Amino acid sequence: MKNRQIATVFDEIASLLELRGENPFRIRAYQRAALNIGALARDVAEMTDLELRAVPGIGPDLVGKIRQFLGTGRVDLHEDLKKEIPAGLLVILRIPGVGPKTAKTLYEKAGVRSLDDLEALTREGKLAGLPGIQKKTEENIRRGIDTLRKGRERHPLGRAMPVADDIVRKLRAKAPLGRIAVAGSIRRWKETVKDIDILATSVKPAKVMEAFANLPIVQEVLAHGTTKSSILTADGIEVDLRVVEESSFGAALQYLTGSKEHNIKLRDMASRAGLKINEYGVFRESDGKRIGGKLEGEVYKSLGLPFIPPELREDTGEIEAAQGGVLPDLLTVEDIRGDLHVHTKWSDGAHDLDALVRAARRKGYQYIAITDHSKGLGVARGLDEKRLREQIAQIDEANRTLRGFRILTGVEVDIRGDGTLDLADDVLGELDIVIASIHSGFRQSREQITARLLSAVRNPLVGIIAHPSGRLIGERDPYDVDIDALFREAAALGVAMEVNAYPARLDLSDHHVRMAKRYGIPLVISTDTHVTANFDYMEYGVAVARRGWAVAADVLNTLSCKNLLKRLRSGRNPDVRSLRRKV
Numbered sequence: 001m002k003n004r005q006i007a008t009v010f011d012e013i014a015s016l017l018e019l020r021g022e023n024p025f026r027i028r029a030y031q032r033a034a035l036n037i038g039a040l041a042r043d044v045a046e047m048t049d050l051e052l053r054a055v056p057g058i059g060p061d062l063v064g065k066i067r068q069f070l071g072t073g074r075v076d077l078h079e080d081l082k083k084e085i086p087a088g089l090l091v092i093l094r095i096p097g098v099g100p101k102t103a104k105t106l107y108e109k110a111g112v113r114s115l116d117d118l119e120a121l122t123r124e125g126k127l128a129g130l131p132g133i134q135k136k137t138e139e140n141i142r143r144g145i146d147t148l149r150k151g152r153e154r155h156p157l158g159r160a161m162p163v164a165d166d167i168v169r170k171l172r173a174k175a176p177l178g179r180i181a182v183a184g185s186i187r188r189w190k191e192t193v194k195d196i197d198i199l200a201t202s203v204k205p206a207k208v209m210e211a212f213a214n215l216p217i218v219q220e221v222l223a224h225g226t227t228k229s230s231i232l233t234a235d236g237i238e239v240d241l242r243v244v245e246e247s248s249f250g251a252a253l254q255y256l257t258g259s260k261e262h263n264i265k266l267r268d269m270a271s272r273a274g275l276k277i278n279e280y281g282v283f284r285e286s287d288g289k290r291i292g293g294k295l296e297g298e299v300y301k302s303l304g305l306p307f308i309p310p311e312l313r314e315d316t317g318e319i320e321a322a323q324g325g326v327l328p329d330l331l332t333v334e335d336i337r338g339d340l341h342v343h344t345k346w347s348d349g350a351h352d353l354d355a356l357v358r359a360a361r362r363k364g365y366q367y368i369a370i371t372d373h374s375k376g377l378g379v380a381r382g383l384d385e386k387r388l389r390e391q392i393a394q395i396d397e398a399n400r401t402l403r404g405f406r407i408l409t410g411v412e413v414d415i416r417g418d419g420t421l422d423l424a425d426d427v428l429g430e431l432d433i434v435i436a437s438i439h440s441g442f443r444q445s446r447e448q449i450t451a452r453l454l455s456a457v458r459n460p461l462v463g464i465i466a467h468p469s470g471r472l473i474g475e476r477d478p479y480d481v482d483i484d485a486l487f488r489e490a491a492a493l494g495v496a497m498e499v500n501a502y503p504a505r506l507d508l509s510d511h512h513v514r515m516a517k518r519y520g521i522p523l524v525i526s527t528d529t530h531v532t533a534n535f536d537y538m539e540y541g542v543a544v545a546r547r548g549w550a551v552a553a554d555v556l557n558t559l560s561c562k563n564l565l566k567r568l569r570s571g572r573n574p575d576v577r578s579l580r581r582k583v
Contacts, residue, residue, distance in 0.1 A: 002045055004159055004235060006069050007038035009078050010062075015093050016081040018100040028379075032057040036350060037066075039531045043166060045070050045216075056350030056531060088113035095144040096475040102141075105131055119145050140443055143477055154192040155237050156473045158503020158540065161186060163237055164196045167215065175211040176204045179249055183256035187310045189543035191473055191506050195238040197256050205243035212241050248280045251293035254300075255279040261315035262308075269303050269319075277302070311546040328551050333542050335552040337559065338367035339535060340433060341412065341466060341498065341526030346391050347372035348380035350531045353398050353407065359532035361405055367561045369408040369433045370395060374422040376414040377439055383411065385427045392430060406561050408432040412466060417441045417448075419455030421462075428461040432565060435498070437466035438479070446480040453486050457495045463568040464524055465490065467500040467507040475504065483512065487519045496522040496556055496568065501541025502534070513548025522567065523555045 014030035036057050037044065044052065044066055052063045065075045082090065092103040092112060106112040109130050110121060121127050122142040128135045164182045171177060177200050181187070184197030202208045209229045213221050222230040227243045244252045255263065255278065270277045274285050281293025282302045292298030297307045305322045309330055312318040321327045342356060343349030349372065351359075360368045372391070373382035383391065388411060395407045410433035414422035421428070421436060428434050436456040438449070456462050468486065469478035490497060497516050500507045505528070508516065516523060525541040527534050545555065552558040556567050 002070060002234075003037055003040055003043065003162070006044060006066055007034040009069060009075050010034035010037065010065075012090070012093075013075070013078050013081060015100055016078075016085055016090075019085060019089070019093075019104060020081075029057065032348075032350075033062050036531050039533050086113075088117075091115055092118060094148060095141065096147045096472070096477075097140055097144045102132065102137070105133065115145060115148070136443060147474065147477060154194055154474075155235075156503065157186065157189065157191050157193060157506070158473075159235065160193045160196055160237055161503075161540075163217065163233060163235065163239070164198065167196070167198060167212075167217065167239060170215055170217075171198075171200070171208065171211060174215075175200075175202070175208040177202050177208060178246060181253055183253055185258065187257045188259065188313055189311050189540075189547060191509065191544075195240060198239065198241045199249070199253055199256055200241065200243050201246050201249050202243050208243055209241070244279070247290070247294050249294060250296040250298055251277070251281045252279040254296045257310050257313065259314050262313040262319070265315055265319055266299070266303065273303065275302060309546065311543060312549070314547075328549050330546045331542055331550050331552050331555055331558070333539050335555070335558045336365070336525065336538055336542065338365045338369070338408075338557050338561070338564070339363075339527055339529060339538065340369040340408070340410070340464065340524050340557050341371050341435060341500070342368050342529045343372050343412075344370055344391075346370075346387065347377075347382055348530060353394065355532060356529070357398070357402070357405065357407065359535055363535055363538075366404070367406045367408055367564075369410040369435075371410040371412040371433065371435050373439075374411055374413045376416065376422040382414070382422075385424055388423065388427055389430070408561070408565075410435060412437055413462075414439055415452050415456045417444070417452070419452040421456065421459060425459075425461060431461075433463055433568065434461050435464045435466045436462045438470055442470055442476070442479045444479070446482060449479050450482040450485055453481060454489055457486065457489045457493060462495060464496045464498055466498045466526075467505050467528070468497055469507050469509070469512070471507055471509075472504050473506060478507075483515070487516060487521055491519040491521050494522070496524050499523055499525045499541045499544050500528050501525055501537045501539075501544070502528045503537060503540050506540060506544050508544070508548075510544050510547035513545055513550055517549060517554060523550060524557050525555055526557070 010030045011034040014027045017027045036055050040055065049063050052058050052066060069075050086107065089103055089107045091114060092098055092106055093100065106118060110127060112118045122138050125138065127133050127138045164186055168180055168182060171180060180198065180200040183199050185193045186196060200208060206226045209224060209226060212229055213224050213231060217233045218231045219234045220232040222232055230238060230240045232238055267277055276283045276285050277299060281290045282299055283290050292302050300307050306327060308318050308322055308327065339360065344356060345352055356368060373380040375382045375384040392409050395409050399407055409431045411423065411431060412435045413428065415436050415438050416422060438452060453465065456465060469481065471478040497508055499513060523545065525538065525545055527537045529535055556564055559567060
């Protein structure tokens with residue numbers, strides 16, 4: 001799909017316009033368009049002009065630019081702006097955490113022309129003292145360079161997964177396939193992947209390979225064989241396709257899914273049992289007879305194990321749990337009854353209540369929580385107390401007409417730099433759900449960040465901490481927080497931690513999900529929806545939770561609406577609880 005490339009072009013246009021000092025509203029329009037195009041589940045190349053104009057923030061002018069990119073691979077405005085801006089400045093702008101103002105300073109005052117130039121200056125400590133650049137800024141730039149370089153080696157799951165799905169969809173339509181599946185680390189839902197592995201069966205493998213090599217997404221054919229080929233996409237992602245016989249599909253799928261450590265342990269078990277397991281099947285060593293391999297489950301069954309879900313195959317105790325009969329019954333998307341982090345037009349969302357309710361009901365949900373930003377986040381048009389009360393009244397009115405569905409009143413309230421919340425307690429006490437989160441001051445010290453989060457957790461009106469580490473995968477590192485201290489306090493006070501399913505966040509991470517489980521902290525999985533298509537991201541959040549061994553009982557939004565609100569209030573100060581709205 002070209003969605004990601006178009007979104008990147010629009011993001012760059014916004015940055016270049018900012019460098020020129022253009023109108024902030026025009027800059028924001030391109031930023032919003034980039035966000036919404038990047039969030040689309042459909043390929044923009046397959047959408048009509050009318051369908052594109054239905055995407056919030058996409059008017060006739062931007063439709064024209066999208067069409068131009070699809071036809072030529074470029075946008076004239078983007079190319080013209082790049083001619084005005086030195087190439088070295090564009091490189092600097094791509095560093096996470098470096099905005100247009102800092103980039104301009106680095107270019108003009110430090111003579112930076114490349115990533116290598118900048119990296120050398122940061123390591124020599126020669127940036128501190130430039131206008132607006134302190135020692136801490138220099139350290140953050142160095143970390144941003146490291147993040148950028150790592151991002152070139154591995155691809156965020158949210159970028160690779162749509163590419164893999166699109167390839168599978170197109171091959172189904174164009175090639176004579178039997179079975180086909182995505183394998184590798186994508187199938188394990190790792191947050192970043194090195195490449196994409198796809199496995200298929202066919203009686204005409206050469207035709208499958210021909211169709212694969214000629215997909216529109218192909219920038220370069222790296223290898224072209226009769227049963228195995230590799231291509232490079234325009235996004236720089238390597239994709240490997242292998243065609244195997246039907247009798248080997250299950251064994252090959254297990255082998256290619258990995259992880260390497262998981263597979264090594266299985267093969268050691270097989271060897272001790274007199275068996276040999278490889279990508280072609282399961283064989284007895286004594287006589288070479290195949291005893292399984294057509295189905296993936298046969299690999300595990302041959303070793304006396306139940307099927308181990310792909311998300312758990314990291315050699316972190318899953319094989320031992322399988323042997324002991326204590327594998328968890330992992331959470332599923334079908335267990336989720338509602339989304340607790342949803343934005344509307346009142347702040348920086350793209351839709352009104354009616355559109356969001358319709359989309360949520362199509363997902364089979366029983367409720368959503370409207371959690372627009374609070375006033376401190378001016379760029380997102382955050383709500384002050386007056387506007388929030390107006391929104392509460394509108395939601396109350398909408399709920400009077402709904403049957404079998406409820407809109408929960410809520411807010412995503414900013415945790416200020418001093419740890420206080422961005423809205424008064426009296427208005428927070430009128431809400432069903434209060435989510436607290438950090439949107440600024442990411443570079444504060446470990447002590448300051450931890451104190452801010454602990455202060456929010458201790459506020460008896462806060463039920464959930466959103467995207468607790470603040471990371472953006474491949475763009476921004478987590479802020480420095482004492483996660484043990486945060487989790488201890490959250491566990492003691494019954495405050496839930498969010499697994500933010502937005503693919504650029506996936507925050508909590510799988511490691512922290514498992515850690516939260518050990519502390520007994522309730523979880524919620526939410527999409528941070530700004531566009532209705534974002535509701536589809538729930539599967540990313542569920543996958544993260546599954547990788548963290550989460551079951552339905554660990555996640556609050558698997559509950560009915562009534563029980564959810566009771567759980568969010570349990571263990572809270574009864575004097576404050578009386579401020580809350582009645583269920």
